[in-house]
Amino acid sequence: xxxxxxxxxxxxxxTGNEVVAxxxxxxxxxxxxxxxxxxxxxxxxxxxxxxxxxxxxxLQTEDELSAGFTTLGGVLAGxxxxxxxxxxxxxxxxxxxxxxxxxxxxxxxxxxxxxGPSTATVIYSQQxxxxxxxxxxxxxxxxVYSTANHQELFDYTIKAFNTAWKYRFPTxxxxxxxxxxxxxSLIIYDPEEKGVELVQTEPTLGREAVxxxxxxxxxxxxxxxxxxxxxxxxxxxxxxMKYAPEIVEYxxxxxEDADIVIVSHGVVSRAAKGAxxxxxxxxxxxxxxxxxxxxPFPADQLKAVADNTMTLLLVESSLGQMAKLVKDAIFGSTVxxxxxxxxxxxxxxxxxxxxxxxxF
Amino acid sequence: xxxxxxxxxxxxxxxxxxxxxxxCGHGLVLKALGxxxxxLGIQDKIVFGADIGCSLLxxxxxxxxxxxxxxxxxxxxxxxxxxxxPDLICIAYMGDGGGYAIGSQHLVNAAARNERIxxxxxxxxxxxxxxxxxxxxTLPGMKTETTxxxxxxKEAGYPTQGPEMVAAITREGSYVARGTISNLKQLxxxxxxxxxxxxxxxxxxxxxxxxxxxxxxxxxxKDTWAFLEKEMTKYFNVGEIKNHAMKEGx
Amino acid sequence: xxxxxxxxxxxxxxxxxxxxxEIIAEAANEEGREALYIPNxxxxxxGGVSVAYLQIGPEPIGSPKFQKADIVVALSDRAVKRTSxxxxxxxxxxYDTSIEGIEExxxxxxxxxxxIPAIEVSKNELHPRVFNIIIMGAVIKATGVVSxxxxxxxxxxxxxxxxxxNPDLRELNFKAIARGMELVEKAR
Numbered sequence: 090x091x092x093x094x095x096x097x098x099x100x101x102x103x104t105g106n107e108v109v110a111x112x113x114x115x116x117x118x119x120x121x122x123x124x125x126x127x128x129x130x131x132x133x134x135x136x137x138x139x140x141x142x143x144x145x146x147x148l149q150t151e152d153e154l155s156a157g158f159t160t161l162g163g164v165l166a167g168x169x170x171x172x173x174x175x176x177x178x179x180x181x182x183x184x185x186x187x188x189x190x191x192x193x194x195x196x197x198x199x200x201x202x203x204x205g206p207s208t209a210t211v212i213y214s215q216q217x218x219x220x221x222x223x224x225x226x227x228x229x230x231x232x233v234y235s236t237a238n239h240q241e242l243f244d245y246t247i248k249a250f251n252t253a254w255k256y257r258f259p260t261x262x263x264x265x266x267x268x269x270x271x272x273x274s275l276i277i278y279d280p281e282e283k284g285v286e287l288v289q290t291e292p293t294l295g296r297e298a299v300x301x302x303x304x305x306x307x308x309x310x311x312x313x314x315x316x317x318x319x320x321x322x323x324x325x326x327x328x329x330m331k332y333a334p335e336i337v338e339y340x341x342x343x344x345e346d347a348d349i350v351i352v353s354h355g356v357v358s359r360a361a362k363g364a365x366x367x368x369x370x371x372x373x374x375x376x377x378x379x380x381x382x383x384x385p386f387p388a389d390q391l392k393a394v395a396d397n398t399m400t401l402l403l404v405e406s407s408l409g410q411m412a413k414l415v416k417d418a419i420f421g422s423t424v425x426x427x428x429x430x431x432x433x434x435x436x437x438x439x440x441x442x443x444x445x446x447x448x449f
Numbered sequence: 450x451x452x453x454x455x456x457x458x459x460x461x462x463x464x465x466x467x468x469x470x471x472x473c474g475h476g477l478v479l480k481a482l483g484x485x486x487x488x489l490g491i492q493d494k495i496v497f498g499a500d501i502g503c504s505l506l507x508x509x510x511x512x513x514x515x516x517x518x519x520x521x522x523x524x525x526x527x528x529x530x531x532x533x534x535p536d537l538i539c540i541a542y543m544g545d546g547g548g549y550a551i552g553s554q555h556l557v558n559a560a561a562r563n564e565r566i567x568x569x570x571x572x573x574x575x576x577x578x579x580x581x582x583x584x585x586x587t588l589p590g591m592k593t594e595t596t597x598x599x600x601x602x603k604e605a606g607y608p609t610q611g612p613e614m615v616a617a618i619t620r621e622g623s624y625v626a627r628g629t630i631s632n633l634k635q636l637x638x639x640x641x642x643x644x645x646x647x648x649x650x651x652x653x654x655x656x657x658x659x660x661x662x663x664x665x666x667x668x669x670x671k672d673t674w675a676f677l678e679k680e681m682t683k684y685f686n687v688g689e690i691k692n693h694a695m696k697e698g699x
Numbered sequence: 700x701x702x703x704x705x706x707x708x709x710x711x712x713x714x715x716x717x718x719x720x721e722i723i724a725e726a727a728n729e730e731g732r733e734a735l736y737i738p739n740x741x742x743x744x745x746g747g748v749s750v751a752y753l754q755i756g757p758e759p760i761g762s763p764k765f766q767k768a769d770i771v772v773a774l775s776d777r778a779v780k781r782t783s784x785x786x787x788x789x790x791x792x793x794y795d796t797s798i799e800g801i802e803e804x805x806x807x808x809x810x811x812x813x814x815i816p817a818i819e820v821s822k823n824e825l826h827p828r829v830f831n832i833i834i835m836g837a838v839i840k841a842t843g844v845v846s847x848x849x850x851x852x853x854x855x856x857x858x859x860x861x862x863x864x865n866p867d868l869r870e871l872n873f874k875a876i877a878r879g880m881e882l883v884e885k886a887r
Binding site: 102127128210211212238266267268270271272273274356357359360362363435436437438439440 | 721724725728733734735736737738740741742759760761762763764765766767
């Protein structure tokens with residue numbers, strides 16, 4: 090019987106991709122399906138090296154369409170299956186993930202964002218927000234966690250499995266090339282020893298016979314009439330909205346008396362945090378708001394902040410993909426919007442500080 | 450073939466020295482291609498499509514119209530060009546991952562439709578640009594980043610026999626061959642025939658070129674060449690596989 | 700240590716820039732300091748300038764990349780050009796004296812410029828293979844991010860298995876750290 094990959098907890102110093110591999114092991118993932126694309130390759134490298142030791146499986150597929158569909162297959166067979174991709178691979182992943190949305194298949198996908206559109210750069214961006222939250226030909230029945238550091242990459246990769254299997258929506262961990270390739274410290278741990286219950290899986294296809302009788306399962310994603318589709322999609326939407334409040338996560342500080350609130354997500358929120366702390370030291374009334382779940386978006390919470398301040402400064406490494414989610418969330422608010430958009434380029438706290446000072 | 454190193458006229462001087470790794474096979478394949486283009490005098494009619502992977506580094510390599518496409522999608526892009534303007538000589542340049550994995554459906558279908566394009570595939574048994582993962586042509590037992598304990602044929606199958614697969618699909622008028630950078634004269638002759646096949650409007654032409662990747666094979670010069678000449682040839686036969694330069698309907 | 704130190708190391712592939720950055724980062728992490736190290740990376744597998752971005756401080760690091768560095772170490776002429784964007788009046792710019800004819804291209808806005816003969820020392824005094832360890836010594840002396848003992852411990856941890864087979868290597872590496880520190884001391 091394979092031993093547990095992590096006993097207790099320990100502080101480590103490793104790259105983000107390695108963190109993801111360990112988190113998947115800690116979450117008791119069974120199988121990874123993957124395809125090479127920078128900057129997430131090392132997730133596969135670590136997984137394939139550790140897999141035999143812990144009785145895990147791996148398949149390198151012929152492309153990301155296949156990696157996504159094989160992941161769906163693995164999940165339907167009742168295993169904790171996951172995949173990872175980036176950029177153009179994420180574009181391809183939209184087809185299988187739209188099937189996951191329609192058929193409520195609890196897939197887990199880790200995205201390490203790189204420049205876009207097209208091949209662009211292998212390095213970094215926050216330009217896959219639109220695609221990851223609302224990609225494919227659907228209505229965004231997905232859950233997306235945007236991590237900002239390695240501790241979160243570990244925590245939320247584990248959580249993604251629980252979230253997916255509990256609510257049965259495809260769940261994404263949205264990182265980026267910087268997080269993937271940088272080294273910083275974190276505590277890795279065995280979640281069960283920490284009191285985190287791991288949601289059990291169950292097969293949809295290939296269930297055992299019960300009392301000698303096997304009841305066949307028929308699942309589909311196609312409907313005959315408009316009315317049938319309407320019923321399904323609106324029902325999913327109701328469920329999604331019902332669960333959203335328990336899934337939503339965000340962080341905020343110093344917003345109560347702020348004239349300007351900086352809104353950012355993922356790795357950029359680290360720079361925003363530093364900027365707010367620096368600006369406050371200089372006596373400027375600036376606040377911080379960070380959606381952790383981009384989907385479902387913390388709309389009510391941000392609306393409350395928006396109604397209580399003069400300006401939201403939207404900071405991201407894209408040309409407004411998070412901004413679109415913000416505008417949708419706060420519709421009706423009269424707050425002013427300012428932006429700091431740097432598509433595909435990292436943002437430092439110095440830049441944010443300079444921008445804010447220029448606004449006062 | 451000149452014994453004094455000469456750059457083919459169709460090579461773009463401004464982009465040299467090129468960006469391929471020391472010991473990479475691409476440089477030699479592109480030299481054979483460059484000389485073939487020179488000898489056929491077709492430089493101004495070429496459209497060269499470069500796949501994603503190490504092939505993408507050839508995007509500014511030649512003095513010919515070049516389009517960098519998406520991973521595995523060079524065959525369809527180049528097919529689209531040729532269908533819209535049959536006077537152009539269209540080349541789809543890709544690696545073993547782009548051709549036999551993500552691009553395999555396009556290769557199969559272009560072959561089935563007998564597209565009058567020339568596909569050149571560089572086979573170095575791994576996904577090189579992404580850091581050396583297993584590819585369809587990785588050899589049994591070969592260690593890669595996603596087969597750290599060696600490729601297990603029970604799990605991952607045997608190396609893809611690309612030209613043989615294409616030859617089984619194509620009909621009259623196709624030209625299919627496998628060359629190697631360790632015999633550049635022969636490789637160039639195959640490439641020339643493949644291009645002539647397109648110029649005559651006969652059918653699909655496909656060349657696989659066995660090539661080296663010391664960076665990801667982690668081999669020194671001697672072992673790199675030994676792997677190419679002794680190991681790879683155990684699984685990949687060098688030679689012409691289909692050479693029916695017959696017009697359709699004959 | 701009061702504030703976060705931002706270090707950019709750059710050189711040709713093979714000069715050991717990434718290894719040095721990784722060892723320093725791990726040394727700092729071992730001591731309970733916050734450290735973040737990220738290499739530059741692009742599509743080319745070989746060639747191109749290798750740049751390592753390292754930040755070490757008392758608090759969790761913010762953005763993985765920075766605009767201006769506290770110290771830049773450039774080990775080739777391409778590295779000098781590539782790293783000039785990280786230089787301002789607070790930056791200490793360190794370069795190797797073996798880079799020929801580079802004087803005109805040195806960043807004129809740097810707070811301080813130090814020239815150290817690390818390549819020469821590695822070739823003539825120690826051994827070319829510890830060139831990057833000399834650089835490591837230079838960096839820790841110039842920044843104080845880790846002590847000499849902590850650096851030695853980190854090297855021991857990383858290369859200890861090699862030292863077991865050949866104890867002379869340990870001495871060589873430790874000497875290289877010390878020598879690097881001396882070179883910076885002298886250049887000031």
